[in-house]
Amino acid sequence: MRRLPSLTALRFFEESARHMSFNKSATALCVTPGAVSRQIRLLEDALGTKLFDRDHKGIRLTKQGEELLACLSEAFDSIERVTRALSAAKRNERSERKRLTVTAPPTFATRWLSPRLGSLMDAVPDIDLSVRTDIGDDRHCCIRFGHEARADHRSELLFIERHVLVGAMKFAGQSVEALLARVPTLHVLHNDARLTLWPNWLDAAGLSRDYAANGIEFSTLDQAIHAARAGSGLAVVDRNMIADELHDGALAQLSPVESTGPYGYWLDIAGSHAGEDSVQAFAEWLRGEGAKAAQP
Template structure:
């Protein structure tokens, strides 16, 4: 072991105790010593003592103690951001290490729309970020089944989680927006108002009857016959026809973020049908404590955040 350089101070002696940092982070997040104590399983007095020790160590006041409440000082706010980020990085890296020892094959269920338009194009990033995780992906159309926990580890569904004990996280909303390809617009007069839509160019998915009628009512263009146009069995066929330039369809805005960004599709109008349920992601109860499943869930949520 190399000899310590004369006069060098060990890093640990220049850092506050982990216990005091945990107390400060919890108290700062809750703005309550009592809530922090409940989270950490200690007394409010112990939290107060740890924070007082931290303030003495730093030579700075982190909280203003007011009547029945505590408020972070400007220095406390800045320090909380740094400490919170450090804890999150430690948690993320720890989860990665746990995941390496966890079940590497994760069975995931997703709707066909989401799998084809959003999830599969992002899998190369998952492989680069978490090479230890391998997916067994099942995609299905229609309403989500009553998922069998023994068959899936993680699920992404449109609407309520079919597993009653699941703890879903919101991936993104289910807004439907009118889109077409630049090829469709080429050589046509500009479409600047919903009332200028060609009813014969409306693209429908039979499994989503009524979407155009609802959207035209929202856009105050009810004079257009919502029953006319080109009909396909499902949204994926309708999507392919739209990309090919056959017309205009209503599609989930968040699932075609890549198409809109890359110019394959154009959003004609901002009006969106917002009554659709959210897209949810959750681990099945048997896997909700799995490090690998939680790692994948957090990666999915981060990918969704990137598109906003």
């Protein structure tokens, strides 16, 4: 363990020796002259020697004070150089971080992307991510809900939807046909038309499409999911969007039947951004997460 005098006292001494004035050093240190005098006395007592000669003309360094000043000035200069270099390196590190702006559908951003952001930050730690739900010219890439590639972008399918019939836990174990006969069906609109979730699932289950002829319509999938959780109806939902609800028991899968597509989630990258390292790293991470979602 190092046996050193008070570093505060050493700092006050070095400042006083440079100014040759307790008053000026007090101003520089934002303390009172009395506080400076006390620290100097404490240092002199600790060292057992005088560092300043004091008289009516002011203060002067003693021989011992001159020796200490030479040593301290060199030491403090070294500390200052190192700390400035470290601060500059940190600023450079921050300036090298890349801002990545991504557009994603609201439900996808909330239910699929947000829970995985910890994994993204581990995989790509040097990006500052901005997730938007509106389209803009400054977006580096776009996650899009659709059924085909976009011709004017580098477009790839991340994963296709996997639809299952779900409802509140109070419906678990009951006959699907009996439920469909008395419980409203919940529908999601896309471009003011119902998505074909229900007809596709009923076809896969070998049931009549008439079961879904009526029902309640919502503007977003998230709204339909909340209504299903509340027991207000039955929903056909992409299981990728309700993994937490199925795991926690907030929703029950009411049938083993699963229908796929025709829609899925696509990653679109404009040609002007395709070569950027941050975009490529984000795309690689998305591919890996999309492959996990595609697994049975």
